[in-house]
Amino acid sequence: MTSRLVPAAAGDTYDHLGLRLRMRLTGRDTAGSLALIEHLGRQGTGTPLHRHSREAETFIVLDGELDGWSDEDHTIVSAGDTLHLPSGSEHAYRVRSDTARFLLLITPAGFEEFFVADGTPGDPDADLPPVPGPPPPEAVERLGQVLSDYGVSITGPPPTP
Secondary structure, eight states: OOOOOOOTTOSOEEEETTEEEEEEEOTTTTTTSOEEEEEEEETTOBOOEEEESSOEEEEEEEESEEEEEETTEEEEEETTOEEEEOTTOEEEEEEOSSEEEEEEEEESSOTHHHHHHHSEEOOTTSOOOOOOOOOOHHHHHHHHHHHHTTTEEEEESOOOO
């Protein structure tokens, strides 16, 4: 593995669950040690409660605020803050401010492939995707089946602050 500079505008872009994601580093770039994904989203976008069997996730908020939940604890993650969620923790997040931009560090790499497989290639200069409404039960079931291939299980609906 060699050193790598990732220019600010580099990285494939995907829209996923109302978020714009830019792949900054993937497992292919880091020999599987980590993935780094830039996220940008509008207020209300986020995830259901879920649990990773393999990966830890670390959220580094650059602009705005997130609500973060981990094992029944709720915290507000503001610009400049970092929230680390170890593998095995039940967790979720939601964009709290009008918009938020944050980095998601995944260790080890691998789960970033879910965003590529389940997302839609996006234009980094286009308007952000809309905040999705509550998914129908069949969409939640399909998402749960896809996530199981990545060692992730949905454990509940999105929490509320």
